[in-house]
Amino acid sequence: MLQGIIKEEQVDSFNIPQYTPSPSEVKLEVLKEGSFSINRLEVSEVNWNAFDDWNALEFESERSESVGDGGYNVAQCMRAVAEPMLVSHFGEDIIEEVFSRYQQILADRMSMEKTEFFNVTVLLTRKE
Secondary structure (H helix, E strand, O other): OOOOOOOHHHHHOOOOOOOOOOHHHHHHHHHHHOOEEEEEEEEEEEEOOHHHHOOOHHHHHHHHHHHHHHHHHHHHHHHHHHHHHHHHHHOHHHHHHHHHHHHHHHHHHHHHOOOEEEEEEEEEEEOO
């Protein structure tokens, strides 16, 4: 929390409901709804830092230099989605500080472990 800048009540009243379903949950919902056939369902891993995919030793120096950049890139992607909601609820004055701190948290985490998220991609055909 941004001590002294954001009121506790503002933090307590801010909520972004998010649920990330598993592939089997996506499949079940499509089947229950009944209007579509599933042609393909795939799960792919996406590294937060593109250099995590580079295993060759000659890229090690570039990889270690990129960790901070990766924090920046992920923070900017999240900012593109979250900034309007945050500004609407907390005001514009805190945004630079929030994302500066977030970028540092990401860079720290990315320097300690491989970070990734998962995408579920579904190819559907509408039933006739």
